[in-house]
Amino acid sequence: MAEMSFSYPEMVGRNLGFVTAAEQERLRTAAVFVCGVGGMGGACVQSLVRAGVGRLAIADTDRFEVSNLNRQVFANLGTVGIDKVEATERALRAVNPELQLQTFGADWLDHLDAILPAYPVVVNGMDDLRAGLELYRRAREHGATVIDAYTSPLPSVTCVGPRDPRPEERLGFPTAGRALAELSPQMLDACKLREAEYVMTHSSSARHIDLGIAAEVFAGTRSRPSLAPMVITTGNLMAFEALGVILGRPSGAGPRGYFFDPWSGRVERPRVAPLAWLVKLFVRRELRRLLGGG
DSSP: OOOOOOOHHHHHGGGBTTBOHHHHHHHHHOEEEEEOOSSHHHHHHHHHHHHTOOEEEEEOOOBOOGGGTTTOTTOSTTTTTSBHHHHHHHHHHHHOTTOEEEEEOTTGGGGHHHHHHHOOEEEEOOOOHHHHHHHHHHHHHHTOEEEEOOSOSSOEEEEEOTTSOOHHHHTTOTTTTSOGGGOOHHHHHHHHHHHHHHHHHHSSGGGGSOHHHHHHHHTTSSOOOOOHHHHHHHHHHHHHHHHHHHHTOOOSSTTTOEEEETTTTEEEOOOOHHHHHHHHHHHHHHHHHHTTOO
16 A cells, blocks of 8 residues: 655644634644543543644553553554553554654653643643642642543543642642642542542532442442543543633633533533532532441
């Protein structure tokens, strides 16, 4: 088969109409850092490259496994056992060989002070809570915007600007104001429960997950369930937010974010304070029951 020549204008030609020619040029020169390129991050970075974003940095610490095949866009039988960064780089360059791409492995946190000034838009696709806390704190120092999602059975997205409260501040994590070196496993577990409390208070997530399985996840005896449409939809919501930041369009999510219920076709936004307070009381009782606390 004859070797195909690549043309960036031809690749992105059908973007026009959704974006102007001037906006497409902004995407070509824009810089985005995606940390975690498995589930949500992988779906997000694929959409960013196909949208024409021209400068990327990616980071991950894992290899693809058979258990990733159910949801991660770069996982296939040919990439199982291969570092996620290596496999993702290969796939992205096969879409756009002109892509300017930096890659980082397990030591990516050591490079944040160089990464964040160069990549002012960050997509957090990690499951590592401690690393996420450091990412958010350093992003504030460097003026970077962080796009993220809740740990939820529904697709969700948040967009946290440099001046916005960090999630640990907004959700009342016990880590707020503490040095990262001081954080214990118990504190990190408490953070996960605070996030679960928020998710259950402000969305219909509890209706869409087996609560018995959720209790096993909280207890650390089971891996978190993931479903391809949920994960990939979340990644694409993240991509929309990243494109919006690059193009200067208003965020549809903001720091509090929103949830999307694909089963009903509804967007679920955070509840107003008085109602949220009442719902939270019920949620806390249910979480205690699930975790065996009465």
